[in-house]
Amino acid sequence: MRSLKKLILILLALAVIVIGxxxxxxxxxxxxxxxxxxxxxxxxxxxxxxxxxxxxxxxxxxxxxxxxxxxxxxxxxxxxxxxxxxxxxxxxxxxxxxxxxxxxxxxxxxxxxxxxxxxxxxxxxxxxxxxxxxxxxxxxxxxxxxxxxxxxxxxxxxxxxxxxxxxxxxxxxxxxLKKGPLPEDSSKPPEWNRGAYIAEGLGHCSACHSPRDQFAGEKGGAEKFAGSTLDGWTVPALTSKTSAPMVWTADDLYAYFKHGFSPRHGSAAGPMAPVVHGMSQQSDADIKALASYIMSFKDPNAKVVDAEAYVAAKLKEPKFAIDHEGYRLFEGACASCHSAVGDIKSSMFGVRPQLALNTNLYSDSPNNSVLVMLNGIQTAATPTTGTMPAFRHNLSDAQIATLLNTMREQYGLQPWSNLPATVGKLRKETEPSATRLSAH
Ligand code: HEC
Ligand code: HEC
Ligand code: HEC
Incomplete structure (x- = not known):
């Protein structure tokens, strides 16, 4: 009994020393x-x-x-x-x-x-x-x-x-925490180094685009920029793990950071919109430097495909009859702004984004597409991209699911499973009256 007391005292003393x-x-x-x-x-x-x-x-x-x-x-x-x-x-x-x-x-x-x-x-x-x-x-x-x-x-x-x-x-x-300035990589051109400084420093791209480990630290190595999640959004991979149907080129990235929209990929919505808003104000040289750095994470051998030919092939044979529910919903609610046919040449900024090229529709996760449909795009990344109305009050969970999966099938993709339930969940989580943003 006495030795137990002694042991406890010793342990306590040790704890005090360690904590102290x-x-x-x-x-x-x-x-x-x-x-x-x-x-x-x-x-x-x-x-x-x-x-x-x-x-x-x-x-x-x-x-x-x-x-x-x-x-x-x-x-x-x-x-x-x-x-x-x-x-x-x-x-x-x-x-x-x-x-x-x-x-x-x-x-x-x-x-x-x-x-x-x-x-x-x-x-x-x-x-x-x-x-x-x-x-x-x-x-x-x-x-x-x-x-x-x-x-x-x-x-x-x-x-x-x-x-x-x-x-x-x-x-x-x-x-x-790796303190201090980013080491220069002398094997890379100055433009790449400038881009690295922007992305790894003030741009803090990896804070959102890199997955995190069990202690919420950013993963590096092959996992760097491999994609993550944030507030219901899927943060896409910037590496060759991307789901984008079109290979990203430096010009595409430049357009995306400068205007919030790449005609070959889609627009910057959700948490990416304010990032682009800040980046679009930087000098052209800096935006190009950032694009050049991000390009170095992509597969250098990936083949650049002609977007117009790709879209034409995807949409050549309509898979659905005119009275199919998904088709009718698209014609009624979306076609006024989004082209259903392959006219990406005429898709001006923010006017007719071509959905057959949108990264989010090709992603394994439906979240970003669902969130955009439920809540619209209220604040465009730059004044040149338009806004999109919210459909949460016009379309049911089942209708949103049907619409999205109809597009997926038209583009030759597997429908997302369990979709109405996901729409319902995201609808609840982003209810304007119940969002965490107004919690206090
Ligand atoms: C991703 C969100 C985020 C961004 C971007 C961000 N901050 Fe903060 N910042 C925070 C949070 C959260 C805290 C408080 C952390 C805490 O309470 O421990 C904070 C704290 C600070 C503090 C300490 C203030 C205090 O009173 O303790 C300073 C200074 C600061 N930020 C400056 C900046 C500057 C300058 C920038 C832009 C270059 C910036 N922050 C960008 C989230 C952010
Ligand atoms: C606050 C979190 C956040 C930060 C910081 C952030 N991103 Fe993003 N990024 C996102 C989200 C979310 C998306 C998806 C946007 C959408 O679906 O419209 C995205 C999309 C992108 C895309 C489009 C990818 C595709 O295939 O469609 C690129 C490129 C990109 N980000 C690059 C960057 C770069 C470079 C930086 C740093 C300068 C950065 N991001 C910082 C959250 C972030
Ligand atoms: C009034 C015009 C308008 C209507 C109607 C509209 N959209 Fe949009 N949509 C836009 C614009 C503009 C953008 C790009 C916004 C931006 O970049 O700021 C967009 C973007 C999108 C995106 C891409 C989001 C991203 O993060 O890349 C999807 C998916 C989408 N719309 C789906 C739909 C669907 C499905 C419908 C029909 C239910 C629809 N939209 C109806 C104007 C519209």
């Missing part, structure tokens, strides 16, 4: 507050550059709540451990980052630690932002610090135990 040591090792200092730098301390050139970089990094996409003021935070990000709220990054001293020195800002962006010395959750993509150069980082700071200061306290994040113990993130960082 862990806290000592993970301790980060509080950085002193500073007065908000005067606007004159930055050049206009630096501020303008920072604005473009902020668009590239989607800062406002995450740091603005639906209907909220830009960069004042409060966007809820769902995680299996609870909801994480983004913070106010306007220069308000009390509720934002107005009292943050450049050093404090830089530590948050590169090391994921806030001014108070607290570890930040990796829902904030600092594992990518750590790649940003000093010069770009200073421009971002200059831009943010010269924007209107807005007093607004977003809801505080409180996750379930043990995820509320922020020092635990230090262990995660130890596994997944």
């Amino acid at each position: 040591g862990f806290f000592a090792l993970t301790h980060q200092s509080v950085m002193d507050p500073v007065a908000q730098p005067a606007a004159g301390s930055f050049s206009q050139q630096q501020i303008d550059k920072g604005k473009l970089l902020a668009a590239m990094g989607d800062c406002a996409v995450c740091h603005t709540a639906p209907g909220g003021t830009k960069n004042t935070g409060g966007l809820p990000i769902a995680s299996p451990f609870g909801t994480i709220y983004t913070t106010n990054i306007t220069p308000d001293a009390e509720t934002g980052i107005g009292s943050w020195s450049y050093e404090a800002f830089e530590r948050a962006m590169r090391h994921g630690v806030n001014r108070d010395g607290q570890y930040l959750y990796p829902a904030f993509p600092y594992t990518a932002f750590t790649r940003v150069t000093d010069d770009d980082m200073k421009s971002l700071y200059a831009y943010l610090m010269t924007q209107p200061a807005v007093k607004h306290q977003p809801p505080k994040t409180s996750l379930n135990f043990p995820f509320n113990v922020r020092p635990g993130i230090a262990a995660w960082n130890w596994m997944y």
Whole structure:
């Protein structure tokens, strides 16, 4: 009995030492507050550059709540451990980052630690932002610090135990955070290196496009950019694992990032629309560099097929009679905007997207097509792509399923199984009155 007590005491002492040591090792200092730098301390050139970089990094996409003021935070990000709220990054001293020195800002962006010395959750993509150069980082700071200061306290994040113990993130960082600038690859041309800097840094493409392991770390190697899921959306693979019927060329990627639409693939909807919105504002040279980097993940031997001939072949023989339900639904609800015949030459941006070429209809997962049909495309990626109405109030689960599977069969694909149930599930999850976005 006595030895058991002793053992427990020893174990307790050990636990205290281990936990104490862990806290000592993970301790980060509080950085002193500073007065908000005067606007004159930055050049206009630096501020303008920072604005473009902020668009590239989607800062406002995450740091603005639906209907909220830009960069004042409060966007809820769902995680299996609870909801994480983004913070106010306007220069308000009390509720934002107005009292943050450049050093404090830089530590948050590169090391994921806030001014108070607290570890930040990796829902904030600092594992990518750590790649940003000093010069770009200073421009971002200059831009943010010269924007209107807005007093607004977003809801505080409180996750379930043990995820509320922020020092635990230090262990995660130890596994997944590779600090510092991206090493240059001298075997590759400068354009490729520039594209890598954009994609791996502010663009944080892999945060969505790479699958994650059991600890929510991004997978690399052959799994890099191999596709993932996000809020019901299927994030397509950017590698040769793509389901796109047309091989992506550098020109296609350029069109997609610049206009939000590639006539040979389709449009950027859902979580990709704001990414393209930010990217479309960048210089042509940068958009081309990004395309060149992404191209290097594709199969170099894949044959480029003529899209028009492909569509003509797919649609040559209608598989359905004119009174088939799916066919009638398409003619009634979709044909006014989407070509059913092979006229991709006349498919102007956002006017008649050719669905026989759409990546999502060829995917193993019906989710993206279903979500677009239920909720439409309310915010186009760029002004040149159109919007699409929502059909959730006009079509039943069964009708949406019939319509999509009719198209699949017309294009020579297997129908998606269990589709009405998937439509019903996604309908519920994205109910405008019940979405997590308005949860608070
Ligand atoms: C994918 C969403 C996302 C994007 C994109 C994003 N952030 Fe954040 N950011 C977050 C979240 C979530 C937090 C809070 C994390 C936490 O509470 O642990 C955060 C925290 C921060 C913080 C710490 C603020 C504080 O008060 O602790 C700073 C600074 C910051 N972000 C700046 C930026 C900048 C600059 C950009 C654009 C280059 C950016 N963020 C883009 C999600 C994002
Ligand atoms: C917030 C998550 C997110 C981020 C960040 C993101 N993507 Fe996407 N991406 C998506 C989703 C979701 C889709 C599917 C869009 C659709 O169906 O309209 C997509 C689609 C694409 C497509 C079209 C693929 C196809 O075959 O149709 C390309 C190309 C692409 N993304 C490239 C990129 C690049 C390059 C970056 C970084 C600059 C990036 N994405 C960042 C979520 C994201
Ligand atoms: C009023 C015009 C209009 C109607 C009607 C319409 N669409 Fe669309 N649809 C569009 C536009 C425009 C886009 C591209 C939007 C963009 O890029 O912002 C689009 C895109 C799509 C996409 C591709 C989404 C992606 O992420 O690549 C699918 C799938 C689609 N529509 C299916 C349908 C179906 C099925 C119907 C009939 C039920 C339909 N649409 C009716 C205008 C329309």
